[in-house]
Amino acid sequence: MNYCSSCAAPLHLGIPEGDHLPRHICDACGTIHYQNPRVITGCLPVFEDKVLLCKRAIEPRKGYWTLPAGFMENDESTTEGAIRETMEEANAHVIISHLYTLTSIVHVNQVQMIYLAQMEKPEFAKSSESLEVRLFEESEIPWDQLAFPTIKNALNYYFNDRKTGEFPLREIILKSN
Amino acid sequence: MNYCSSCAAPLHLGIPEGDHLPRHICDACGTIHYQNPRVITGCLPVFEDKVLLCKRAIEPRKGYWTLPAGFMENDESTTEGAIRETMEEANAHVIISHLYTLTSIVHVNQVQMIYLAQMEKPEFAKSSESLEVRLFEESEIPWDQLAFPTIKNALNYYFNDRKTGEFPLREIILKSN
Numbered sequence: 001m002n003y004c005s006s007c008a009a010p011l012h013l014g015i016p017e018g019d020h021l022p023r024h025i026c027d028a029c030g031t032i033h034y035q036n037p038r039v040i041t042g043c044l045p046v047f048e049d050k051v052l053l054c055k056r057a058i059e060p061r062k063g064y065w066t067l068p069a070g071f072m073e074n075d076e077s078t079t080e081g082a083i084r085e086t087m088e089e090a091n092a093h094v095i096i097s098h099l100y101t102l103t104s105i106v107h108v109n110q111v112q113m114i115y116l117a118q119m120e121k122p123e124f125a126k127s128s129e130s131l132e133v134r135l136f137e138e139s140e141i142p143w144d145q146l147a148f149p150t151i152k153n154a155l156n157y158y159f160n161d162r163k164t165g166e167f168p169l170r171e172i173i174l175k176s177n
Numbered sequence: 178m179n180y181c182s183s184c185a186a187p188l189h190l191g192i193p194e195g196d197h198l199p200r201h202i203c204d205a206c207g208t209i210h211y212q213n214p215r216v217i218t219g220c221l222p223v224f225e226d227k228v229l230l231c232k233r234a235i236e237p238r239k240g241y242w243t244l245p246a247g248f249m250e251n252d253e254s255t256t257e258g259a260i261r262e263t264m265e266e267a268n269a270h271v272i273i274s275h276l277y278t279l280t281s282i283v284h285v286n287q288v289q290m291i292y293l294a295q296m297e298k299p300e301f302a303k304s305s306e307s308l309e310v311r312l313f314e315e316s317e318i319p320w321d322q323l324a325f326p327t328i329k330n331a332l333n334y335y336f337n338d339r340k341t342g343e344f345p346l347r348e349i350i351l352k353s354n
Contacts, residue, residue: 001182001183002182002183002184002185003180003181003182003183003184003185004180004182005178005179005180005181005182005188005210006178006179006180007179007180008179008180008185011182018305020265021250024182033182034248035251036215036216036248036249036250036251037216037249037250037251038213039213039214039216039288071211071213072213072214072288073198073213073214074212074213074214074286075283075286076281076283077281077283077350078279078281078288078348079281079348079350080281080350088197098346098348099279099346099348102255102276104253104254104255104256104257106252106253106254109251109252111216111249111255128195169275169276169346171255171256171275171276173254173256173257
């Protein structure tokens, strides 16, 4: 961040009065440009005893398997974003159950929310974001070809929790890969 | 957002290839400037049968009572942010229990997370952000002087849930004030 997005003047890094962290400040127009973590919202879609995974068509981790998820947009809720991402990436309609994993991915300034969700029908299709979409039984999960540690965590919790039938919210803090 | 924060060239609003929403795009250097919701993280601090509230020293809603909460920063987890905000606003140390309310405040592009938290001692003090900090019994809560609807929601849920002793995660979507 070099220039003010309001007035194009050069920015400097300084601690504003009453603050405790350095921010990008514009001396010309007075705007303080804050930078904050972004939210990633998505689903763990379940149909009968299977879960839906997408093979990524875009970097990072192109060709690896993931749960449908992406950056939360302005003007939507976390659940609306999770439903939207599942439609965009997997052409699948889901009914949200509840928030299942909440991961602070500290080293990349992201908060990832994965909702447990149900598919009423086994209807899905690949998309511009997914090379392939399919349902996996537990024994078929490609554990060594999962895109991100957060996806592996969510699937591990899911198959373990399925033994008891209780799926409590799991909070995870990741500080490195 | 008028100018590119990387190179200071004027931005235009357009839909990037493969995207579906308008973004601020820099034709000069190619940067796409995304705007996403921000996370507010905080606590509902409990000591014995009382909860801790802060009277806001800053706008918006200066002079109204709130739970300690604020924007999540880069390089921290949601729980670390909740603990930090409680120390900054109320000089109180808390032990996080679990995520209690998760509110998508859609019309202002915020996601608010309030953690249920315990105070081991009744130690707190006002700060540069709080004109006054005090513990309230249920009968003392200033319901008509609460700063935000999300605060009223969290306190309502808390005092209701206290009757059963179970405090499940509450998910709320707000689309207007």
